[in-house]
Amino acid sequence: MLTTQLPGFKDPVHDAQKTFRALLDALARPGIQQTTASLTPPEGLKPSCAAACLTLLDLETTVWLQPSISGSARSWLLFHTGCRFTADSQTADFAVIDQIEIMPRLDEFNWGTAAYPEASTSLLIQLPALEGTGSAVLQGPGILDTIALQTPLRTPFWQQWQAMTENYPLGLDAWCFADRQVLGLPRTAQLAGRQEGQ
């Protein structure tokens, strides 16, 4: 099909505002789940991730989609946001990740430059559920003392994350999505102690 068959937000203004607030709160309070507006997502996108895409993407953003994401999700994003797609993860403003097992290493994305650290890639990571067996303890701004996470993100991811946070202010910000929930991982969230995964 040339065009998608699915509408976007039911109430474009308020749903986008609600989702934007959820995404902001998620980054301001790392590790605390937030709820986005609801919508019917295309095949291959979680409802919360689809809502975040409609909220964040526009004609001027460049998006990298993990190759496993379906063509119907691609045409839906193109129809509703008009974003540009890229195959080069280094040039992407946003990256949508569907399968964390085969995602590129974190250093393959754009970490920004010393003058413009905000020009980095933001990761939109879709997880089957926000609860999982990979544990990590985070500390940093927005976290009172420390917070323990139990997510499907495993040790290799947290090792790369730890290496990335040492380059602060360069780095990536990430959101994890499952169903209608979103969890924020800003670049300021550091690993507090040893983490056990697997």
Next chain:
Amino acid sequence: MVDTAQAHSRSRWLSALAKAPLALLEERVATLGVLPEYRFLRSPEIGLAMVRGRTEGAGQPFNLGEMTLTRCVVQLSLATGDESISGFGYVAGRSQRHAELAAVCDALLQHSDWQTKVQAQVIEPLQGAAHKKRAAETAEVESTRVNFFTLLRGEA
């Protein structure tokens, strides 16, 4: 997928719908009776588009200026439901109703049961009205035509 003849006729009806005055379009659509149900794939939204021109029609492109544009996409809810029809409406100005009516007519014109009816009751009257208006303007201008006669024509 889309053959050229079909694309050509579609571009003609889209043009007629976009250029029609809203009052006339409303009046013609009202004659169609009860329309099938439809939903918005993209609700009517107002935006800007850059109009570009070419010097003397063939030279370097340049930006002429921005114009307001309203666009809308509707989807017909069909009883059969296997393949749905999307209609697009892009009109100049800020009339959301105009964009919606244009999109609905575009969708109906792609529907085999409605095509002839909409073509006869909406598109042809609109094209006729546009043609008449243009003819009247041409006639008005024609009455003030001045011919210059010289011994040697310029193009010789």
